[in-house]
Amino acid sequence: MDSRGRIGIAVSQRAKVFGFNVIFYDPYLPDGIEKALGLTRVYTLQDLLYQSDCVTLHCSLNEHNHHLINEFTIKQMRQGAFLVNTARGGLVDENALAAALKDGRLRGAALDVHENEPFTWREGPLSDAPNLICTPHSAFYSDQSIQEMRETAAGEIRRAITGRIPDSLRNCVNKEYFMTPGGQQWPPEAHPPEVNGASFRGYPQPIPVSIPPPAPPAETVVPHSTAPPPAHSPHVSSPAATAHSLQKVEEAS
Numbered sequence: 001m002d003s004r005g006r007i008g009i010a011v012s013q014r015a016k017v018f019g020f021n022v023i024f025y026d027p028y029l030p031d032g033i034e035k036a037l038g039l040t041r042v043y044t045l046q047d048l049l050y051q052s053d054c055v056t057l058h059c060s061l062n063e064h065n066h067h068l069i070n071e072f073t074i075k076q077m078r079q080g081a082f083l084v085n086t087a088r089g090g091l092v093d094e095n096a097l098a099a100a101l102k103d104g105r106l107r108g109a110a111l112d113v114h115e116n117e118p119f120t121w122r123e124g125p126l127s128d129a130p131n132l133i134c135t136p137h138s139a140f141y142s143d144q145s146i147q148e149m150r151e152t153a154a155g156e157i158r159r160a161i162t163g164r165i166p167d168s169l170r171n172c173v174n175k176e177y178f179m180t181p182g183g184q185q186w187p188p189e190a191h192p193p194e195v196n197g198a199s200f201r202g203y204p205q206p207i208p209v210s211i212p213p214p215a216p217p218a219e220t221v222v223p224h225s226t227a228p229p230p231a232h233s234p235h236v237s238s239p240a241a242t243a244h245s246l247q248k249v250e251e252a253s
Contacts, residue, residue, distance in 0.1 A: 001022060001023065001024040001025070001048075001052075001055070001056050001058065002024070002025055002026070002045070002048060002055065002056070002057050002058065002059055002068070003024070003025075003026050003057070003058045003059035003060075003087070005058055005059070007058045007086075007087075008024065008026075008058035008059075009037065011056060011058060012024065012037070012039060013037075016038070021040070022039050022040070023039065023040040023041070023042055023048060023051060023052065024039055024040075024041060024042070024048070025041070025042050025043070025044070025045055025047070025048040026059075027043075045068075045073070046076055049073060049076040049077045049078075050076055050077070050078065051078075052077070052078065052081060053078060053081055053082065054081060054082040054083075054084065055069075055077065055081060055082070055083050055084070056083075056084040056085075056086070057069070057083075057084070057085045057086070057087045057091050057092075058086070058087050059087055059088075059091070060087070060088065061087070061088035061090045061091060065091060066090050066091070067090070067091070067092070067093040067096075068091045068092070069083065069085075069091060069092045069093060069096070069097065070093040070096050071093065071096040071099070071100075074096055074097070074100045074105060074106065075105070077105075077106070079105065080104075080105075080106070080107040081106055081107065082106065082107055082108050082109065082110075083097070083106055083108075083109040083110075084109070084110045084111075085109075085110075085111050085112065085113060086112040086113065086139045087113065088113055089111075089113040089114040089115045089116070089117065090115055092111070092115075094114070094115055094124060094125050094126055095125045097109060097125075097126070097129070098125040098126050098128075098129040101129040101130055101131055101132060102128075102129060102130065106131075107131060108131035108132065108133075109129075109131070109132050109133070110132075110133040110134075110135075111126075111132070111133070111134050111135075112134075112135045112136075112137055112138065112139035113137055114126075114134070114137075117136075117137060118136065119134065119136055119137070121134065
């Protein structure tokens with residue numbers, strides 16, 4: 001397994017139920033997380049490929065891992081291994097994958113994402129590759145996931161209408177707007193109640209809070225400090241100044 005994000009963790013927990021010995025590679029996670037999850041960690045991609053009967057990808061696509069699975073890395077996989085990719089199509093070199101399936105280097109592969117989408121089965125190098133399952137970027141689909149997507153979207157809309165920054169920026173498409181100074185106006189402009197019906201009227205509104213300025217710090221002397229003692233405040237006379245003032249009053253009288 002490559003990457004231990006939210007999806008990777010969910011997949012590994014389900015795989016363990018079926019008796020899989022799960023190992024993973026993720027250079028960005030801190031040490032020790034494998035102990036908390038009861039998994040085995042490897043520290044190079046080569047170790048992951050060499051030790052795995054089935055390699056499944058759950059990482060994002062960037063300039064460093066484009067064609068992570070290519071002709072060279074496929075040769076480091078076990079003979080007859082399986083490949084599963086439900087992450088990003090650009091992680092796999094489809095030409096190299098097709099060649100590995102045809103010559104039997106890989107026993108099978110399952111792809112939900114492809115380099116060119118929308119995916120057309122009859123076009124591209126995978127059109128005549130054996131032992132291959134392809135789905136049109138729909139591995140997420142289920143009645144439960146559709147319901148969760150609707151509830152999540154409704155919750156984010158409600159936060160936007162009531163002027164709140166999303167509790168989690170995971171679902172925010174313009175998070176740069178919130179991260180820049182001055183991007184959010186507060187308090188937000190008022191919205192008519194009919195914007196969100198009864199839900200809006202029943203939703204707790206943000207209450208501006210006035211915080212008084214902090215009191216000036218009291219004068220203290222730090223023990224064992226070599227600094228001189230603090231000077232007297234301007235409105236409090238020092239003993240020397242008080243004695244000098246009394247002397248002037250006596251001379252005047």
